[in-house]
Amino acid sequence: MSAFSWHLGQRVRAIPPSAIRRFFDLLETMPDAISLGIGEPDFVTPWHVRDRGIYSLEKGFTKYTPNAGLSELRGEISAYMRRHYDMAYDPKGEIVVTVGGSEAIDLAMRAVLEPGDEVLIPQPSFVCYGPIATLAGATPVFLETLAENRFRLTAEQLRAAITPKTRLLVLPYPCNPTGGIMERADLEAVADVLRDTDIAVISDEIYAELTYGEAHVSLAQLPGMEERTVVVGGLSKSHAMTGWRMGYACGPREVIAQMIKIHQFAIMSAPTTSQYAAIEALRHGDRDIAAMREEYDERRRFVVDALGRMGLPCFEPQGAFYVFPDIRSTGLTSEDFCEGLLRAQRVAVIPGSAFGASGEGFVRCCYAASMKQLTEAMERLKRFLEGTIQLTIDN
Amino acid sequence: MLELLRLLEKDCTLTRGQMAAMLGRSEAEVSDAIADFEARGVILRYKAVVDWEKTDVEMVTALIDVKVTPQRGEGFDRVAERIYQYDEVESLYLMSGGYDLSVLITGRTMKEVALFVAEKLAPLESVTGTATHFLLKKYKDGGVVFAPVTPQEERILMV
Numbered sequence: 001m002s003a004f005s006w007h008l009g010q011r012v013r014a015i016p017p018s019a020i021r022r023f024f025d026l027l028e029t030m031p032d033a034i035s036l037g038i039g040e041p042d043f044v045t046p047w048h049v050r051d052r053g054i055y056s057l058e059k060g061f062t063k064y065t066p067n068a069g070l071s072e073l074r075g076e077i078s079a080y081m082r083r084h085y086d087m088a089y090d091p092k093g094e095i096v097v098t099v100g101g102s103e104a105i106d107l108a109m110r111a112v113l114e115p116g117d118e119v120l121i122p123q124p125s126f127v128c129y130g131p132i133a134t135l136a137g138a139t140p141v142f143l144e145t146l147a148e149n150r151f152r153l154t155a156e157q158l159r160a161a162i163t164p165k166t167r168l169l170v171l172p173y174p175c176n177p178t179g180g181i182m183e184r185a186d187l188e189a190v191a192d193v194l195r196d197t198d199i200a201v202i203s204d205e206i207y208a209e210l211t212y213g214e215a216h217v218s219l220a221q222l223p224g225m226e227e228r229t230v231v232v233g234g235l236s237k238s239h240a241m242t243g244w245r246m247g248y249a250c251g252p253r254e255v256i257a258q259m260i261k262i263h264q265f266a267i268m269s270a271p272t273t274s275q276y277a278a279i280e281a282l283r284h285g286d287r288d289i290a291a292m293r294e295e296y297d298e299r300r301r302f303v304v305d306a307l308g309r310m311g312l313p314c315f316e317p318q319g320a321f322y323v324f325p326d327i328r329s330t331g332l333t334s335e336d337f338c339e340g341l342l343r344a345q346r347v348a349v350i351p352g353s354a355f356g357a358s359g360e361g362f363v364r365c366c367y368a369a370s371m372k373q374l375t376e377a378m379e380r381l382k383r384f385l386e387g388t389i390q391l392t393i394d395n
Numbered sequence: 396m397l398e399l400l401r402l403l404e405k406d407c408t409l410t411r412g413q414m415a416a417m418l419g420r421s422e423a424e425v426s427d428a429i430a431d432f433e434a435r436g437v438i439l440r441y442k443a444v445v446d447w448e449k450t451d452v453e454m455v456t457a458l459i460d461v462k463v464t465p466q467r468g469e470g471f472d473r474v475a476e477r478i479y480q481y482d483e484v485e486s487l488y489l490m491s492g493g494y495d496l497s498v499l500i501t502g503r504t505m506k507e508v509a510l511f512v513a514e515k516l517a518p519l520e521s522v523t524g525t526a527t528h529f530l531l532k533k534y535k536d537g538g539v540v541f542a543p544v545t546p547q548e549e550r551i552l553m554v
């Protein structure tokens with residue numbers, strides 16, 4: 001066999017490997033740990049939704065769908081956006097059904113970005129934006145949001161980061177991993193900065209249904225913002241449907257048309273069974289959303305209270321299903337903290353550094369877990385903290 | 396504090412501290428509300444859901460449709476009272492439709508249940524007919540599914 005040496009693409013090679021590889025490797029060896037590390041609902045998809053997917057299979061609906069997605073589903077997405085957020089998107093031309101919100105982010109970036117463009121990405125945030133921007137040939141520029149600002153993006157930060165090369169802003173709210181949200185006034189301040197620029201926005205609103213207290217506001221709801229914004233949504237988190245891979249993007253015709261072009265050649269169409277299930281979820285799932293949100297809210301309050309009792313400072317998260325406590329008082333890096341907790345107490349939480357350099361000093365705990373697991377995890381975390389404090393005193 | 400009732404109905408082993416945190420109330424408020432619910436008979440009892448099939452206890456359950464002649468001035472209440480006093484009777488409901496009372500009975504053997512119907516239930520003056528159905532398998536009871544849950548084998552480690 002002759003030796004073959006791959007010439008691998010510069011863009012993909014430029015993507016750094018996960019910053020917390022060591023922690024991952026360890027996690028893989030401990031499947032029995034209580035995991036608060038996976039950011040997905042612990043609920044199974046509601047039965048009426050699963051049943052609709054099964055029924056579509058019984059009927060033999062196993063063919064490709066139109067590239068943009070079933071028109072009935074686009075109609076339901078449009079109705080849902082209007083009902084929940086008072087936003088108007090035409091099912092014909094302003095909506096594309098994607099393989100999770102993830103694909104919608106990829107499509108939007110590839111449709112917009114050119115080599116040399118800069119993409120502003122607030123961090124700590126979900127891990128996909130930087131690599132996707134890099135693959136599109138653009139340069140990610142990270143904006144560090146701060147605990148004292150409740151991890152919101154401020155107008156000053158945004159203004160200071162804008163250069164002539166800035167093409168795109170990612171708005172990742174409600175935020176994974178911080179649980180931070182942007183209220184209307186915060187968005188208005190951002191909109192004021194954007195208005196004088198030609199910067200487009202990808203608003204990742206995958207957690208829009210999961211806010212506690214204030215209802216979610218989209219940047220696209222503000223005057224003059226809809227025409228520059230692609231709203232990314234999906235059913236993964238709101239309807240407990242991660243494995244179905246159902247997402248969508250809503251936005252102006254011009255950009256959606258280009259996104260559909262990429263989707264058409266790279267994906268063809270989103271999974272057919274999932275699209276039928278999604279029709280049911282959007283049409284009859286509002287009560288499921290409310291019931292799950294109620295449960296997450298109870299767990300959220302429980303976890304925030306428990307962390308407070310342990311003396312771990314924790315900003316009160318107002319969205320998604322994560323808490324992001326500040327662990328700097330332990331003197332450990334977030335990766336050492338997580339590794340220590342996993343080894344000593346068999347609880348998995350994720351180092352904040354996985355979500356960007358500004359996540360260092362924090363850890364992400366996902367509270368989409370049963371009360372039994374959360375109670376036990378909090379007990380163990382408390383024991384771990386007592387142990388590390390003991391160690392610090394001993395030294 | 397209806398949310399409190401929903402929490403307790405799902406899991407009455409939660410501590411007051413846990414419930415207080417989950418609802419964003421103080422422990423004293425939760426304790427007071429529970430005391431009030433108990434005093435007013437809103438909360439009647441705290442129980443565990445047991446799957447006796449998994450033990451070696453032999454047990455049969457039957458659902459019995461009972462037709463009754465209602466009594467003047469008392470309706471069905473008097474006869475219902477005479478039925479639910481038996482320890483064997485686990486549940487008793489007044490029904491609309493083709494029969495009047497639905498009685499859920501547990502016994503050690505089918506014979507024991509049949510004898511209860513023949514000797515205790517059927518002879519009651521106002522009872523005009525019974526139909527006994529034995530339960531063969533319990534799939535779900537009180538909102539709890541009895542079949543074991545199989546978790547998805549492989550999942551992502553982090554998102």
Ligand SMILES: Cc1ncc(COP(=O)(O)O)c(C=O)c1O
Nearest residue numbers: 100101102126176206234236554
């Ligand atoms: C902020 C955020 N955006 C997007 C996604 C991707 O979700 P999906 O592709 O399942 O819709 C996730 C998943 O964790 C997320 O946290």
